Amino acid sequence: MTTTDQGLVSASVDAIDADEQRRARAARTERIAKWALPVIMMVLVIAAWAWVVRANEIPHYILPGPDRVWGSLRDDWAMLIDAAYLTGRITLLALLLAVVGGAGLAIVFNQSKLLELSFYPYAVILQVTPVVSIAPLIFIYVDSKVAGMLLCAWLVAFFPVLSSTTLGLNSVDHNLRDLFRIYGATRWQRLRYLQLPSALPYFLGGLKIAGGLSLIGAVVAELVAGTGGIGSGLAFRIQEAGYRLNIARMFAALSLVAAMGVFIFAALSIFSHLLLRKWHESALKRDG
Amino acid sequence: MPTLLPLGQRPPLLRMNHVDKVFNGNIVALRDMTLDVNQGDFISLLGPSGCGKSTALRVIADLLHPTRGKVEWEGAHGLGDLGVVFQEPTLMPWATVAQNVWLPYRLRGNSYSSVRDEVRESLRLVGLENFLDAYPRELSGGMKMRVSIARAMVTNPRLILMDEPFAALDEITRHKLNNDLLKLKAKIGCTVIFVTHSVFESVFLSDRIIVMAARPGRVLREVQVDAPYPRDEDFRTSADYAAHTRAASEALKEAMGEPA
Numbered sequence: 156m157t158t159t160d161q162g163l164v165s166a167s168v169d170a171i172d173a174d175e176q177r178r179a180r181a182a183r184t185e186r187i188a189k190w191a192l193p194v195i196m197m198v199l200v201i202a203a204w205a206w207v208v209r210a211n212e213i214p215h216y217i218l219p220g221p222d223r224v225w226g227s228l229r230d231d232w233a234m235l236i237d238a239a240y241l242t243g244r245i246t247l248l249a250l251l252l253a254v255v256g257g258a259g260l261a262i263v264f265n266q267s268k269l270l271e272l273s274f275y276p277y278a279v280i281l282q283v284t285p286v287v288s289i290a291p292l293i294f295i296y297v298d299s300k301v302a303g304m305l306l307c308a309w310l311v312a313f314f315p316v317l318s319s320t321t322l323g324l325n326s327v328d329h330n331l332r333d334l335f336r337i338y339g340a341t342r343w344q345r346l347r348y349l350q351l352p353s354a355l356p357y358f359l360g361g362l363k364i365a366g367g368l369s370l371i372g373a374v375v376a377e378l379v380a381g382t383g384g385i386g387s388g389l390a391f392r393i394q395e396a397g398y399r400l401n402i403a404r405m406f407a408a409l410s411l412v413a414a415m416g417v418f419i420f421a422a423l424s425i426f427s428h429l430l431l432r433k434w435h436e437s438a439l440k441r442d443g
Numbered sequence: 444m445p446t447l448l449p450l451g452q453r454p455p456l457l458r459m460n461h462v463d464k465v466f467n468g469n470i471v472a473l474r475d476m477t478l479d480v481n482q483g484d485f486i487s488l489l490g491p492s493g494c495g496k497s498t499a500l501r502v503i504a505d506l507l508h509p510t511r512g513k514v515e516w517e518g519a520h521g522l523g524d525l526g527v528v529f530q531e532p533t534l535m536p537w538a539t540v541a542q543n544v545w546l547p548y549r550l551r552g553n554s555y556s557s558v559r560d561e562v563r564e565s566l567r568l569v570g571l572e573n574f575l576d577a578y579p580r581e582l583s584g585g586m587k588m589r590v591s592i593a594r595a596m597v598t599n600p601r602l603i604l605m606d607e608p609f610a611a612l613d614e615i616t617r618h619k620l621n622n623d624l625l626k627l628k629a630k631i632g633c634t635v636i637f638v639t640h641s642v643f644e645s646v647f648l649s650d651r652i653i654v655m656a657a658r659p660g661r662v663l664r665e666v667q668v669d670a671p672y673p674r675d676e677d678f679r680t681s682a683d684y685a686a687h688t689r690a691a692s693e694a695l696k697e698a699m700g701e702p703a
Contacts, residue, residue, distance in 0.1 A: 330533040337504050338550045339522040348549070352537045434536045434578050 219403040227403040228410070235392065235404075239411050242373055242388035245301070246419070249308030250369040256309065257316025257365070258358060264317075265324040265350070266342070282314035286372055290379040300380050307379070308372030312365040319361030323354025356435050359427040366419040374412065389415075445483075445632030450650060450667060453481035455517045456601060456634055457503070462512035464498050464660075471659035472498040475512075478653065478662065480602070480634060485625075487645035487652045488638045489691065491699050495660020496638045500604050503636065522551060526595030526603040526633075530610055532587035534579040534594075540566065541575040544594045558597075565597040566590075568627055585616040592624070596631060605637045609644070618676075621647055625674060642695060646687045647679060654691070656698035663698045666691050 201221045207213070208220040215223055228235065260278070264271035290307050297303040327350055335345050377390035387395070389408050396404040432438040457480045464473040473495040480486060488496035501507040503514055504527060516524075526547070534543045541555075541562055548558040555562070566572050569589040579587055588608060595603050609617040621644060628635055639645050645652045652666040668687045670678060678684050 328533065330529045330531060331535065333501075333504075333506055334527060334529075334533060334546075335550065336506060337525055337527055338547050340550045344550055348546075349535070352535065355537070434538075434580060436580075 216400045216402055219406065223403040224406040224410070227401070228407040231404055231407065235389070235408055235411055238387055238389045238392045238408065239415065241386050242370075242377065242390065242412070243415055245304050245308060245373040245376070245388065246370045246415070249305050249312055249372055250366055250419075252305065252309045253312035253316055253365045253369055254362065257313040257361065258320050260313075260317050261320035261324060261354075262346070264321060266346070278314065278317060281310060286311045286375055287379070290376055294380055304373060304376035304380055307376035308369045311372035311375075312369035315361040315364040315368065316358065317361075319357045319364075320354050323357025324350045326357065327353045356431060356437060359423075359430065363420065363423045363427065366423045367416060370412070370416050370419060447483050447629070447632070447672060450481075450669065453483050456480045456482045456484075457514060457516045457520075459499070459503065459514050460512050462499075462502055462509040462514065464495070464502060464507060465510045473502070473509075474659040474661045476660075476662055480636065482601075482634055483632065484634050484636075484651055485628060485649040486634075486636045487649040488636065488655060489640065489642065489645045489652050489695060490655030490660075490663075491657050491695075492640065493657040493660065494655040494698065495657070496655055497606055498660060499655075500606055500636065500638055503602075504604055523547070523598040524601045526598065526600040528588075528591050528595045528603065528605040528608045530607045532579070532584075532591040534587060534590055536579050539576050539578055540571065540582070540590050543579070543590055544597050546594060547598045561597055565593040568596065568630065569593045569623070584612055585620060588612065588620060589623075592627070596627065596633070599631060600633060602634045602636065605635060607638050607640070610639070610641075617644070618679075622675065624648065625672065629672060642688055642691045646684060646691055647674065652691055652694075654694040654698050656700075664694055666694050 205220050205222065208218055219227075260274075264275060286307055289310065290303075293306055294300075294303045297306060331349060332345075335349055340348070373388070374390040377388040378394060381391065389412050393405050393408045393412075396402070396408065428438055459476055459478040459480075462473060462476045463471070465471050476495070476499060478486075478499075488499060490496050498507065502509055504525060505514070534540075535546070538546075542549075544562045544565055545555050545558065548561070549555070563572060563575070566575065569592055571586060571589055571593065574582065574586070574590075579590070582590065591608070595605075609620050612620065624635075625648065635649075637645070637648060646668055650668050650672075652668065654663045654666060655661065656663045666687070668691075670681075670683050670687065
């Protein structure tokens with residue numbers, strides 16, 4: 156909306172032609188379809204799944220029907236929700252540490268070329284080494300299970316935050332940088348008023364990726380760490396149910412992991428939108 | 444309104460003293476540029492691309508250090524002495540219009556409440572007093588440029604540097620902004636150095652046109668426009684304007700290596 160066009164806008168209010176009607180109809184259809192189609196799709200897949208299991212008389216220890224999975228979800232709810240709580244806690248803590256560590260390192264690297272040149276390659280090495288292969292080592296040296304799991308999850312999650320925040324801190328409009336120089340801005344002022352706001356959209360992009368990765372890290376860490384003193388998370392429950400051929404509970408626990416991932420992604424997307432909606436292109440609604 | 448002394452009687456503001464700027468040891472962007480800037484001057488740096496006009500501006504802004512020579516300010520020279528307007532509006536998209544204009548003060552440690560009146564006054568002068576809380580993306584190109592000008596003026600600087608500020612705007616908006624810029628300058632009585640590649644713009648706005656030539660970038664000659672201020676739309680169609688435009692065009696042709 157540019158305020159200079161007001162005259163034009165008010166002149167055309169009462170004239171809605173066929174094109175406009177078509178466009179409005181298409182927009183309405185899309186609004187509904189965006190929600191309805193995935194739901195219909197899910198119902199169809201579940202129905203097909205139930206039909207395949209029944210028609211072929213597949214035994215439940217090979218592939219349980221959706222009714223059995225639902226039953227397991229209901230009967231084992233107390234146990235599963237405990238497990239979900241534990242996994243969720245590790246995931247969120249790891250994400251928090253990834254944000255602090257990733258963004259903190261990005262700022263430190265940005266302020267000191269020396270530190271960046273010294274340490275950035277090792278951050279990359281940590282990132283490209285699969286966490287599954289580091290995890291067993293971590294649990295040899297770290298006594299606390301919780302600390303070990305956090306470390307695993309952090310290792311996978313911090314890098315996207317680090318690399319995207321670094322990119323953001325360096326993506327400052329060069330004219331604005333000159334302007335800050337002319338007005339005698341200190342290093343701290345430049346960081347706070349110019350670089351950090353410029354980096355925000357990049358940071359939030361990294362955060363969304365880190366959210367998913369910290370869940371993966373937490374699940375992998377649980378699989379490696381097993382249980383022992385700290386209760387059992389969802390990944391452990393999946394493994395345990397597998398040993399007992401309780402496939403229905405495996406599916407039930409798996410659906411909770413997936414739901415958790417979706418929840419984290421949705422929450423971070425909303426968070427990101429709230430922070431950027433006033434000014435950033437990505438949050439802009441276009442008219443027409 | 445401060446009175447504008449005639450050319451030749453104005454007290455000096457700064458002097459570019461035999462400034463050379465060489466990039467990478469062999470690209471001569473500016474050769475032996477000497478320019479006396481006086482208080483109240485409206486100077487246009489006019490020339491083809493590559494003539495070093497933007498480089499000259501950046502040397503004056505202390506964004507570039509001269510390879511030889513120096514920029515000497517008359518009297519003490521501090522942070523609030525300079526306002527800058529770039530070719531793009533260069534606003535912080537995450538900040539409101541008022542916060543953008545507050546920036547020069549903010550970087551000097553002044554809280555918003557202590558300079559609210561200055562910020563409002565500056566925005567009022569450019570006609571945007573009703574847009575304090577708007578974000579830049581809600582404004583048109585011309586309005587963004589006005590915010591940029593308000594920001595450059597807010598500290599009442601002695602010198603405002605403008606680097607082709609209206610080049611990206613359409614003709615109608617540009618004329619309007621040219622008129623308003625002259626009114627603003629008359630009102631606050633500052634000195635302006637204005638980089639442009641438009642002969643018409645330079646004649647309309649300035650009383651001194653410094654015509655520059657390229658390869659190496661250097662000052663070719665000065666064309667003075669002695670038409671009195673205030674200048675308005677009538678000046679654009681006057682014989683006086685046409686004569687000055689011809690003189691400036693000929694100097695520019697010479698700068699581009701064509702016979703005058």
